[in-house]
Amino acid sequence: MAAPLAEVGRAASRRPCGAPLIEFRDLGKRYEFPQGRVVLDGLSGTIGAGEFLIIVGRSGSGKSTLLNLLGGLDRPSSGCVSVDGHSLSALSDRELTLLRRRRIGFIFQAYNLISTLTVSENLLLPLELNGLTGAADTVRRWLDRVGLVGLEEAYPDQLSGGEQQRVAVARALVHEPDLILADEPTGNLDLDHATRVVALLDELCRSSGKTLVMATHSREVAGKADRMLTIHEGRLLEVRE
Numbered sequence: 001m002a003a004p005l006a007e008v009g010r011a012a013s014r015r016p017c018g019a020p021l022i023e024f025r026d027l028g029k030r031y032e033f034p035q036g037r038v039v040l041d042g043l044s045g046t047i048g049a050g051e052f053l054i055i056v057g058r059s060g061s062g063k064s065t066l067l068n069l070l071g072g073l074d075r076p077s078s079g080c081v082s083v084d085g086h087s088l089s090a091l092s093d094r095e096l097t098l099l100r101r102r103r104i105g106f107i108f109q110a111y112n113l114i115s116t117l118t119v120s121e122n123l124l125l126p127l128e129l130n131g132l133t134g135a136a137d138t139v140r141r142w143l144d145r146v147g148l149v150g151l152e153e154a155y156p157d158q159l160s161g162g163e164q165q166r167v168a169v170a171r172a173l174v175h176e177p178d179l180i181l182a183d184e185p186t187g188n189l190d191l192d193h194a195t196r197v198v199a200l201l202d203e204l205c206r207s208s209g210k211t212l213v214m215a216t217h218s219r220e221v222a223g224k225a226d227r228m229l230t231i232h233e234g235r236l237l238e239v240r241e
């Protein structure tokens with residue numbers, strides 16, 4: 001049975017390695033507007049703790065929609081998702097917010113850094129929201145890990161695309177979530193920088209046993225993913241190469 005939400009905030013180390021972190025069953029999503037369209041149709045599966053899973057699919061196939069459902073950013077039209085045994089549909093909006101804040105790190109294509117905050121301040125935010133102490137040291141350590149020492153006081157628009165994405169990577173990981181959901185994290189980067197960002201993400205997640213689910217157009221950046229799934233006509237298929 002799942003532990004109460006308040007008690008599972010930082011319980012990743014108790015989970016046996018390889019046990020499913022995410023389970024989804026008969027998951028469906030239909031958007032009513034602008035015209036009724038079924039984007040996801042009866043998807044079921046599991047994602048193991050510590051796994052690196054890539055989701056590919058053509059533009060508009062539903063990759064972002066799936067990540068949003070897995071991360072509790074949107075509610076499914078049918079079916080259910082559970083994260084570490086917590087059924088997302090059973091959580092109130094407040095509980096869902098807490099689960100997302102504590103347990104999940106999001107990385108988006110357009111970085112989504114807060115433009116009026118410096119690099120350091122962008123990283124401090126998730127720590128402060130989670131009431132974590134020792135924040136200044138943690139931020140310094142993460143800036144070192146992603147190779148951004150010296151840019152602490154810079155604002156996002158003073159950084160290159162690759163640098164901004166490394167800030168976004170650090171921001172998603174700084175509060176030690178169990179699950180990282182990355183939606184086209186390299187979409188704005190050339191192949192060389194894209195490959196480096198994915199390698200960094202992979203290394204950071206693997207070294208700390210975090211689960212990484214990444215949606216991308218490009219199989220070339222898939223790197224060392226453990227598994228690759230594709231969404232085609234609303235269904236999820238395993239890609240074997």
Ligand SMILES: Nc1ncnc2c1ncn2[C@@H]1O[C@H](COP(=O)(O)OP(=O)(O)OP(=O)(O)O)[C@@H](O)[C@H]1O
Nearest residue numbers: 031033034039057058059060061062063064065066
């Ligand atoms: N909020 C919404 N309201 C209505 N339709 C939506 C909404 N969000 C997405 N869609 C539609 O759902 C389909 C899937 O969109 P989604 O963004 O999940 O695809 P994607 O595979 O991530 O695409 P891309 O690779 O271009 O980012 C698209 O046809 C899109 O127009």
